[in-house]
Amino acid sequence: xxxxxxxxxxxxxxxxxxxxxxxxxxxxxxxxxxxxxxxxxxxxxxxxxxxxxxxxxxxxxxxxxxxxxxxxxxxxxxxxxxxxxxxxxxxxxxxxxxxxxxxxxxxxxxxxxxxxxxxxxxxxxxxxxxxxxxxxxxxxxxxxxxxxxxxxxxxxxxxxxxxxxxxxxxxxxxxxxxxxxxxxxxxxxxxxxxxxxxxxxxxxxxxxxxxxxxxxxxxxxxxxxxxxxxxxxxxxxxxxxxxxxxxxxxxxxxxxxxxxxxxxxxxxxxxxxxxxxxxxxxxxxxxxxxxxxxxxxxxxxxxxxxxxxxxxxxxxxxxxxxxxxxxxxxxxxxxxxxxxxxxxxxxxxxxxxxxxxxxxxxxxxxxxxxxxxxxxxxxxxxxxxxxxxxxxxxxxxxxxxxxxxxxxxxxxxxxxxxxxxxxxxxxxxxxxxxxxx
Amino acid sequence: xxxxxxxxxxxxxxxxxxxxxxxxxxxxxxxxxxxxxxxxxxxxxxxxxxxxxxxxxxxxxxxxxxxxxxxxxxxxxxxxxxxxxxxxxxxxxxxxxxxxxxxxxxxxxxxxxxxxxxxxxxxxxxxxxxxxxxxxxxxxxxxxxxxxxxxxxxxxxxxxxxxxxxxxxxxxxxxxxxxxxxxxxxxxxxxxxxxxxxxxxxxxxxxxxxxxxxxxxxxxxxxxxxxxxxxxxxxxxxxxxxxxxxxxxxxxxxxxxxxxxxxxxxxxxxxxxxxxxxxxxxxxxxxxxxxxxxxxxxxxxxxxxxxxxxxxxxxxxxxxxxxxxxxxxxxxxxxxxxxxxxxxxxxxxxxxxxxxxxxxxxxxxxxxxxxxxxxxxxxxxxxxxxx
Ligand SMILES: [Cu+2]
Numbered sequence: 001x002x003x004x005x006x007x008x009x010x011x012x013x014x015x016x017x018x019x020x021x022x023x024x025x026x027x028x029x030x031x032x033x034x035x036x037x038x039x040x041x042x043x044x045x046x047x048x049x050x051x052x053x054x055x056x057x058x059x060x061x062x063x064x065x066x067x068x069x070x071x072x073x074x075x076x077x078x079x080x081x082x083x084x085x086x087x088x089x090x091x092x093x094x095x096x097x098x099x100x101x102x103x104x105x106x107x108x109x110x111x112x113x114x115x116x117x118x119x120x121x122x123x124x125x126x127x128x129x130x131x132x133x134x135x136x137x138x139x140x141x142x143x144x145x146x147x148x149x150x151x152x153x154x155x156x157x158x159x160x161x162x163x164x165x166x167x168x169x170x171x172x173x174x175x176x177x178x179x180x181x182x183x184x185x186x187x188x189x190x191x192x193x194x195x196x197x198x199x200x201x202x203x204x205x206x207x208x209x210x211x212x213x214x215x216x217x218x219x220x221x222x223x224x225x226x227x228x229x230x231x232x233x234x235x236x237x238x239x240x241x242x243x244x245x246x247x248x249x250x251x252x253x254x255x256x257x258x259x260x261x262x263x264x265x266x267x268x269x270x271x272x273x274x275x276x277x278x279x280x281x282x283x284x285x286x287x288x289x290x291x292x293x294x295x296x297x298x299x300x301x302x303x304x305x306x307x308x309x310x311x312x313x314x315x316x317x318x319x320x321x322x323x324x325x326x327x328x329x330x331x332x333x334x335x336x337x338x339x340x341x342x343x344x345x346x347x348x349x350x351x352x353x354x355x356x357x358x359x360x361x362x363x364x365x366x367x368x369x370x371x372x373x374x375x376x377x378x379x380x381x382x383x384x385x386x387x388x389x390x391x392x393x394x395x396x397x398x399x400x401x402x403x404x405x406x407x408x409x410x411x412x413x414x415x416x417x418x419x420x421x422x423x424x425x426x427x428x429x430x431x432x433x434x435x436x437x
Numbered sequence: 438x439x440x441x442x443x444x445x446x447x448x449x450x451x452x453x454x455x456x457x458x459x460x461x462x463x464x465x466x467x468x469x470x471x472x473x474x475x476x477x478x479x480x481x482x483x484x485x486x487x488x489x490x491x492x493x494x495x496x497x498x499x500x501x502x503x504x505x506x507x508x509x510x511x512x513x514x515x516x517x518x519x520x521x522x523x524x525x526x527x528x529x530x531x532x533x534x535x536x537x538x539x540x541x542x543x544x545x546x547x548x549x550x551x552x553x554x555x556x557x558x559x560x561x562x563x564x565x566x567x568x569x570x571x572x573x574x575x576x577x578x579x580x581x582x583x584x585x586x587x588x589x590x591x592x593x594x595x596x597x598x599x600x601x602x603x604x605x606x607x608x609x610x611x612x613x614x615x616x617x618x619x620x621x622x623x624x625x626x627x628x629x630x631x632x633x634x635x636x637x638x639x640x641x642x643x644x645x646x647x648x649x650x651x652x653x654x655x656x657x658x659x660x661x662x663x664x665x666x667x668x669x670x671x672x673x674x675x676x677x678x679x680x681x682x683x684x685x686x687x688x689x690x691x692x693x694x695x696x697x698x699x700x701x702x703x704x705x706x707x708x709x710x711x712x713x714x715x716x717x718x719x720x721x722x723x724x725x726x727x728x729x730x731x732x733x734x735x736x737x738x739x740x741x742x743x744x745x746x747x748x749x750x751x752x753x754x755x756x757x758x759x760x761x762x763x764x765x766x767x768x769x770x771x772x773x774x775x776x777x778x779x780x781x782x783x784x785x786x787x788x789x790x791x792x793x794x795x796x797x798x799x800x801x802x803x804x805x806x807x808x809x810x811x812x813x814x815x816x817x818x819x820x821x822x823x824x
Contacts, residue, residue, distance in 0.1 A: 179652040
């Protein structure tokens with residue numbers, strides 16, 4: 001390991017010799033002496049050579065702090081790519097579980113800043129500490145968000161697994177069966193979850209791969225999902241994206257800038273659940289894998305598609321008129337006094353005004369996992385939503401949608417999970433610390 | 438069972454009929470040149486980019502620049518006959534009205550607030566080489582299609598009632614073997630006219646709900662409830678008592694009678710018929726070809742055949758119209774119906790079919806491909822018959 005220090009004054013980690021990928025890129029880019037060559041013994045040479053940028057990186061250099069009051073990846077402006085993973089904890093030892101969360105937190109703090117997951121020096125004859133596929137790529141706005149499933153607290157028989165059952169939030173239960181659910185158990189639930197969002201898919205995949213590697217022996221991946229296009233805006237600075245049905249999605253989403261709404265609808269308050277006070281500043285994450293019957297949707301007339309959604313396709317304006325951001329007018333009627341926005345349209349059923357004011361922060365992603373055995377696209381929306389109280393915000397709304405939403409004809413929910421997402425970690429601390437101390 | 442609900446079907450019924458159809462793809466150039474005529478509707482004005490167009494398919498791109506919900510009409514020379522209309526254009530939105538107009542004098546009208554005679558102007562369609570059919574003939578063809586389809590629905594619901602009566606009788610008296618034998622055949626009459634049954638939103642869930650689609654606390658009745666009792670899972674299932682059987686069976690018969698009564702007088706505009714055909718094939722694509730519909734009896738191929746029958750009858754009813762307006766589409770749909778039927782025929786067994794769980798993955802895939810091949814042109818049928 002070289003003692004050589006970077007010379008361009010950029011802030012680096014206190015850990016000796018730990019070099020950011022951005023730094024390496026910068027060094028090579030500016031033609032500076034390749035001090036990084038000795039990065040990890042002989043391995044460094046290969047790395048430095050590989051870091052010569054052949055093509056411009058796809059990601060961005062933006063970074064979000066890992067240590068914060070709330071976890072990043074919730075109100076953070078939704079990045080374009082996702083790799084989400086749910087884990088089963090395989091150990092029975094509380095200590096090992098805590099050690100995993102500590103190791104994950106450290107690795108997450110590094111990777112979100114564009115550095116390798118682990119920087120321990122390794123011998124040339126042992127596997128590299130970091131898997132390497134993100135070397136040379138910028139941080140790409142990576143956020144890593146961790147959550148705990150109900151099964152982490154109690155096993156199927158209701159037995160306390162790690163001495164934390166009395167702290168299980170009362171809101172953290174398996175989601176109920178919704179009408180027309182066709183859930184695949186191997187795509188549902190899980191003890192732990194990690195949401196990796198980034199502007200570059202390789203960065204997101206790298207993060208999950210390394211966290212999963214760190215977890216071997218303690219936890220293993222139960223299921224994971226790649227997403228390639230965000231389907232909602234979480235910031236006013238973002239344009240509204242389209243889902244695979246071709247419609248703008250997330251127009252009426254909660255936005256990070258509306259801090260009062262976010263406090264009301266997203267963050268768990270100190271008084272919400274005294275037994276689970278460790279959740280203060282955290283949130284609950286609902287994940288649903290929603291397959292879309294793409295082929296039948298594509299054969300549906302635009303008239304019907306728009307009536308189902310309740311918005312026009314070109315601009316995303318509500319069928320009651322205006323522009324994309326006009327509030328839908330549910331009382332507006334047209335011919336024969338029929339409502340302009342159909343009673344069973346998606347917009348009407350999902351709107352806060354028809355759900356007792358319940359709102360949520362969605363940050364879902366489009367997905368396509370190739371095709372199924374019948375040659376149909378295995379594609380849809382991986383729905384992610386953060387709420388303060390699933391029992392009043394998500395569950396009643398989904399119950400109604402499953403029952404009344406005409407869009408249900410074109411979708412099928414194939415995966416489902418609920419996680420408690422603790423508040424952010426303090427510098428030097430770890431995710432979920434309050435739960436275990 | 439489809440999850441499509443009542444109001445959609447109702448929406449299809451009140452949608453524009455033969456006279457015109459609308460679409461609203463984003464318009465790149467709505468002023469001229471692209472064949473689109475721009476219409477700007479405000480509170481007190483109705484401005485068209487041109488007062489004249491050659492005969493053929495006219496596309497009016499109507500933008501509501503006013504503050505009230507508006508409509509746009511193309512009226513005949515008498516100012517009464519509606520050649521085409523597009524309704525419910527909210528402020529800020531734009532819609533396309535597509536009409537096939539022969540040469541002649543017309544009126545255009547915007548109707549802000551949807552009341553009164555509207556803001557009218559003269560509009561002229563000049564002679565062109567486009568081949569246009571007289572609307573009078575089309576109307577006769579449409580009426581014929583409607584009458585034929587109505588008779589078909591009546592016939593099927595009549596047979597459904599007869600067979601359901603026998604079926605519930607067998608089931609109630611514990612003659613399970615005979616009931617199982619009749620189950621798939623009786624259901625075929627239901628599946629043939631399913632879009633019609635579905636248009637009565639209160640009946641479909643009671644009669645054809647699958648267990649997976651149940652809501653918490655919802656009572657499970659209908660065909661699939663009985664299906665599970667006749668083909669019970671190996672473990673963890675308690676068979677219904679004779680009293681419970683009677684309740685479920687009587688309910689199904691009662692609902693069937695209601696369906697029967699309602700279909701004596703129901704009317705079927707051509708777009709409803711053609712959409713029904715498409716919906717039936719969508720049903721096959723999402724439920725039958727995946728074996729989800731008949732989870733316990735595995736008689737999905739009977740439903741499959743019945744859905745295809747229903748779709749084909751619907752298509753045949755409107756065929757004279759399609760033949761005139763889009764011969765290529767007509768022959769494409771017809772060819773694909775034949776091909777799909779051939780695929781189904783391969784799985785015939787005695788008077789019925791193989792069970793779904795006797796099909797190989799390759800055979801299922803082949804059927805699915807056949808369904809897609811047919812569904813694609815079929816999805817263009819409604820536009821073809823209404824334009
Ligand atoms: Cu059905």
